Amino acid sequence: MLLLIAACSSGISGPLGKSADEASSAASSLALALRLETSGRATAAVAETTAENMLDETVKAYQSAASQEPSDGTELARQQEVLQALDRTLHSLQAARLTLAGGSAAEREAAVLDLEHQAAELSRLGKELKP
Amino acid sequence: MTGGGKTFDAVLHILDRQVLDVDKLPVTAVDDIELSDLPEGPFPDGTPAPVITNLVAGAVLATRMFGGRPPSSRLKRIAWRHVAELGTVLRLNIHGEDLDLLWTERWVHRHIIGRIPGGSHDPQ
Amino acid sequence: MKKLLGLALGILTAIGGFVDIGDLVTNAVVGSRFGLGLVWVTLLGIVGICLFAQMSGRVAAVSGRTTFEIIRERLGPRASASNLAASFLINLMTLTAEVGGIALTLQLASSVHYLAWVPVAAVAVWLVVWRVKFKILENVAGLLGLTLIVFAVALFMLNPDWPQLAGQAAAPTVPEGEEPATYWYYAVALFGAAMTPYEVFFFSSGAVEEKWTVKDLNQSRVNVLVGFPLGGLLSIAIAGCAAVVLLPAQIGVTSLSQVVLPVAQAGGKLALAFVLVGILAATFGAALETTLSSGYTLAQYFGWSWGKFRRPVQAARFHLTMIVGLLIGVAVLMTGVDPVQVTEYSVVFSAIALPLTYIPILIIANDPEYMGERVNGRTTNLLGTVFLVVILAAAVAAVPLMIVTGAGS
Numbered sequence: 001m002l003l004l005i006a007a008c009s010s011g012i013s014g015p016l017g018k019s020a021d022e023a024s025s026a027a028s029s030l031a032l033a034l035r036l037e038t039s040g041r042a043t044a045a046v047a048e049t050t051a052e053n054m055l056d057e058t059v060k061a062y063q064s065a066a067s068q069e070p071s072d073g074t075e076l077a078r079q080q081e082v083l084q085a086l087d088r089t090l091h092s093l094q095a096a097r098l099t100l101a102g103g104s105a106a107e108r109e110a111a112v113l114d115l116e117h118q119a120a121e122l123s124r125l126g127k128e129l130k131p
Numbered sequence: 132m133t134g135g136g137k138t139f140d141a142v143l144h145i146l147d148r149q150v151l152d153v154d155k156l157p158v159t160a161v162d163d164i165e166l167s168d169l170p171e172g173p174f175p176d177g178t179p180a181p182v183i184t185n186l187v188a189g190a191v192l193a194t195r196m197f198g199g200r201p202p203s204s205r206l207k208r209i210a211w212r213h214v215a216e217l218g219t220v221l222r223l224n225i226h227g228e229d230l231d232l233l234w235t236e237r238w239v240h241r242h243i244i245g246r247i248p249g250g251s252h253d254p255q
Numbered sequence: 256m257k258k259l260l261g262l263a264l265g266i267l268t269a270i271g272g273f274v275d276i277g278d279l280v281t282n283a284v285v286g287s288r289f290g291l292g293l294v295w296v297t298l299l300g301i302v303g304i305c306l307f308a309q310m311s312g313r314v315a316a317v318s319g320r321t322t323f324e325i326i327r328e329r330l331g332p333r334a335s336a337s338n339l340a341a342s343f344l345i346n347l348m349t350l351t352a353e354v355g356g357i358a359l360t361l362q363l364a365s366s367v368h369y370l371a372w373v374p375v376a377a378v379a380v381w382l383v384v385w386r387v388k389f390k391i392l393e394n395v396a397g398l399l400g401l402t403l404i405v406f407a408v409a410l411f412m413l414n415p416d417w418p419q420l421a422g423q424a425a426a427p428t429v430p431e432g433e434e435p436a437t438y439w440y441y442a443v444a445l446f447g448a449a450m451t452p453y454e455v456f457f458f459s460s461g462a463v464e465e466k467w468t469v470k471d472l473n474q475s476r477v478n479v480l481v482g483f484p485l486g487g488l489l490s491i492a493i494a495g496c497a498a499v500v501l502l503p504a505q506i507g508v509t510s511l512s513q514v515v516l517p518v519a520q521a522g523g524k525l526a527l528a529f530v531l532v533g534i535l536a537a538t539f540g541a542a543l544e545t546t547l548s549s550g551y552t553l554a555q556y557f558g559w560s561w562g563k564f565r566r567p568v569q570a571a572r573f574h575l576t577m578i579v580g581l582l583i584g585v586a587v588l589m590t591g592v593d594p595v596q597v598t599e600y601s602v603v604f605s606a607i608a609l610p611l612t613y614i615p616i617l618i619i620a621n622d623p624e625y626m627g628e629r630v631n632g633r634t635t636n637l638l639g640t641v642f643l644v645v646i647l648a649a650a651v652a653a654v655p656l657m658i659v660t661g662a663g664s
Contacts, residue, residue, distance in 0.1 A: 018664065021432075025507045032504060032516055042519040042527060045366035046512060052368075053510035123505055130432065147328045147335075149320070149558050156569070160327060160558030188558075196333045219318055219625055236560065240571035247385070250567040250574075254388045
């Protein structure tokens, strides 16, 4: 019970960090699935399903981050930073999904690199926010 | 209660036991038992001990758990004389089809399960 | 020769039948977040399920009575009714998770959304329960489930740093960024996944379905003691694959699609095909077992006629229960609730309900009225008692850990 109270009182950086981690994991997952599909190791169906699942996951993370109520200017700035990163990731996920439906090899490669970049960015944010 | 020299504890050995009919088809679990009536007031010496007259099943299970008593007319009974064997299960000497208390099984059979194709065939 | 074949078949089915959606998801989640740091729980769970499955099989073979009949006889109507209610609900939750698992696997194979597959999966499960012989349904699902060995093959093909994996397993630590409470929450979840109570209802009722006698006890003992540990190795291989590929990439498993990525990385599309067949067979087999268990528990409590060896019309209420159970599962899934989350909750609730199933079995296995001379030996009782302590500890710890960790998130 004490832990629970402690978790609640530590402000919004914990939940924000969690959202960042979840979205980071989602971006990495789709990057991995796309790489496997490009190299002929995974089927298009697996890559498409992964894309759909990871989009759902990131939307949930975004909603959770957006529903946090900042109590001061610092927290507000942090929340904005996370939401912007999540927004860029959603964009990257959608773009990557589009390349599945007939993008060129170069477009596919660019989408994977973009996802990996977003994942690294979110992971860094997550680490900063978690105590 | 004694039967054939072996002593049975009604609560331990009869209540909640599985009842099988003469073809070993499960009928019910023993939800309660009915005993013969005792005279009102203090018992005079030499009053015979009550004997089990019926096994009871159905709605009585709820009242046994939560208290109260269902009206006697709603009790589903199996007469004690139909009990052929007492072991870890109770064997009857009659067919389950003849028992009133299996009406739910018959109803589900007739109106639902029996109407789905393949229900009366052996599994393959 | 025929005997040997029968023995081999029994063992193979036990291996293939060990893993279900709970084991798959929980092991992959744990592997991706804690590496092999919780392998000790899986090992503990395997010993436990061997001990108690074997015990319930022996009770059924010797006394001809199944777990729930005896639970009612020994605990009386009131205590056994609450036991029934809890066991039935948790089994229903597991059933929902398994049907969801079938649908998710079909989505992975076809990219058609899983909600479209849910009714298809449920109808297929019902048809098998309605028409197919017990022996066939058990063997086919078990044998096809053997293709999950591809997880073990994949682990070798990934050429991992074995000393590092062994180190994670031998000296468990909580990784950076994870709370100790989360570690223990998943320890309870893994334990619940390995020891899921429906396996015991199914095992003891299956013994009656197949008309086991004391003569069959040796065969069943070999099936359990060889098959379950080998099946448990598959669980560890699932965690291992996740630990090697997903943990370093900072991917925490939240969906079935992530579970199969390491296998694809290791063995390409062929391995992927095997793993999808394996997961489909495992979840389908477990969906059959949980569907039957919903009928078994209710029918055995009330003393209804039950069993696959009878025609459906001779066990009408039993079959109606299973139909209603499947319909409830479909209705829950159709709300759009995430099947992976249902799975995660189902294993933790299973852990909470473990004492309800396992304490009565231990008591009955010691009752000479049912068991005659075949009551538990001293070693079995000692082990059983030790496990009872572990089971109680897991059950008591489950709810507080769930609250503190926000269900592991």
